[in-house]
Amino acid sequence: MTQAPKIGLVSLGCPKALVDSERIMTTLRAQGYAFSRDYAGADIVLVNTCGFLDSAKQESLEAIGEALAENGRVIVTGCLGVEEELIRKTHPSVLAVSGPHQYETVVNAVNAHLPPVPNKFVDLVPEAGLRLTPKHYAYLKISEGCNNRCSFCIIPQIRGDLSSRPMASVLYEAERLVASGVKEIMVISQDTSAYGVDLKYATSKYRGQDVSAKFQTLAEEMGKLDVWTRLHYVYPYPHVDSVIPLMAEGKILPYLDIPFQHASPTVLKAMRRPANQVKTLDRIKSWRDICPDLTIRSNFIVGFPGETEEDFDFLLDWVEEAEIDRAGCFKYEPVTGAPANDLDGVVLDEVKDERFARLMEVAQDVSTAQLAKKVGRTIEVLVDDVRPAEGRAIARSKWDAPDIDGQVIIDNAIGIKPGDKVSVVVTGSDEYDLFAEPVAVAAKQPALA
Numbered sequence: 001m002t003q004a005p006k007i008g009l010v011s012l013g014c015p016k017a018l019v020d021s022e023r024i025m026t027t028l029r030a031q032g033y034a035f036s037r038d039y040a041g042a043d044i045v046l047v048n049t050c051g052f053l054d055s056a057k058q059e060s061l062e063a064i065g066e067a068l069a070e071n072g073r074v075i076v077t078g079c080l081g082v083e084e085e086l087i088r089k090t091h092p093s094v095l096a097v098s099g100p101h102q103y104e105t106v107v108n109a110v111n112a113h114l115p116p117v118p119n120k121f122v123d124l125v126p127e128a129g130l131r132l133t134p135k136h137y138a139y140l141k142i143s144e145g146c147n148n149r150c151s152f153c154i155i156p157q158i159r160g161d162l163s164s165r166p167m168a169s170v171l172y173e174a175e176r177l178v179a180s181g182v183k184e185i186m187v188i189s190q191d192t193s194a195y196g197v198d199l200k201y202a203t204s205k206y207r208g209q210d211v212s213a214k215f216q217t218l219a220e221e222m223g224k225l226d227v228w229t230r231l232h233y234v235y236p237y238p239h240v241d242s243v244i245p246l247m248a249e250g251k252i253l254p255y256l257d258i259p260f261q262h263a264s265p266t267v268l269k270a271m272r273r274p275a276n277q278v279k280t281l282d283r284i285k286s287w288r289d290i291c292p293d294l295t296i297r298s299n300f301i302v303g304f305p306g307e308t309e310e311d312f313d314f315l316l317d318w319v320e321e322a323e324i325d326r327a328g329c330f331k332y333e334p335v336t337g338a339p340a341n342d343l344d345g346v347v348l349d350e351v352k353d354e355r356f357a358r359l360m361e362v363a364q365d366v367s368t369a370q371l372a373k374k375v376g377r378t379i380e381v382l383v384d385d386v387r388p389a390e391g392r393a394i395a396r397s398k399w400d401a402p403d404i405d406g407q408v409i410i411d412n413a414i415g416i417k418p419g420d421k422v423s424v425v426v427t428g429s430d431e432y433d434l435f436a437e438p439v440a441v442a443a444k445q446p447a448l449a
């Protein structure tokens, strides 16, 4: 039998790019291609690039260079693909370039430069498609593009306006993921709370019922599946209030990833952020009244043009008052083509560094205090990894998304496997992580003080 042609894949960037890679892999696998984990075993290398920040562009160009040096036959796709001229100038020998979510173009380029074997195999693709995440969790992309026009961002220029998938298509994919053993689904997009706006909330048929392409319906329907559902990239529009009771009832995880980016009204206005409301603090408090377990993860940008010391102090106080459980921070970096580059009031690098350190210190204090409140509780966790030699398992709680949040470190973890859901008693906490023991082990210990 002729050997299947092998593709090496380098996937850079955010979870949305990862989902694009998974979709491309699934199509190629269905055409009979195989995949190689190293450059040497690949007949061709596909580099899925990121082009969000200038530093990410640089990283993508370096990854293309490495693939060319190690393998020589390289096809480029993804966000940086919109800058074909830059790619070809830096690396003239790349075989083909395509932009983000141009699945057909990239697959056609692979077909042209590395034709598939004539006899297609059947059932090469698992029903849930190919994934780059562990078996027990997956990302579910509900839309492409974005209708907002934040001044520091070029994603709408790269990925276009919001384009939502019909609700039925999203839900059937979620069902397939659950059937394949996935226990946690991360809902992603550029703006999850805007889901369906472009479709005018049109209905589609799901299991014989009309389901509307609405954020709330999405949360309700996901809540009926036997899976943890985590919502990412949500903006605090008024209708977000409607999913908080579902979190309180345990239908979806009590977790909201809201990239606030700042809190000062002046900076938010200059950033042109969506759902920018003065009353956000009150909203967060009312959410926590309904769902006390709610965890909020956010990102913030320090050193945005025009950010004054007062703006920054406002942000520090706000992070403390809002009790942002998980905060990430970026120092503002101009992105080629972003309108924010024309703003006055450039903040010096040393000031950015200093603000970054101060924000991270406050965020760490808030996180430490929030996690300390959980000590003594019995919680369910999802195991990501086991370390038999140490008798430990590394898991996550409903308050932790993979890669970006903390972990639950379980001691005396005997007979536990990755992908298991386990009940544990929280025995301690630090700045970012919780420490725990399985319930059966904790029951034999003296009661916690």
Ligand code: SF4
Pocket: 146, 147, 148, 149, 150, 153, 154, 155, 156, 190, 191, 274
């Ligand atoms: S919401 Fe703003 S930052 Fe996010 S993708 Fe849209 S324009 Fe960019």
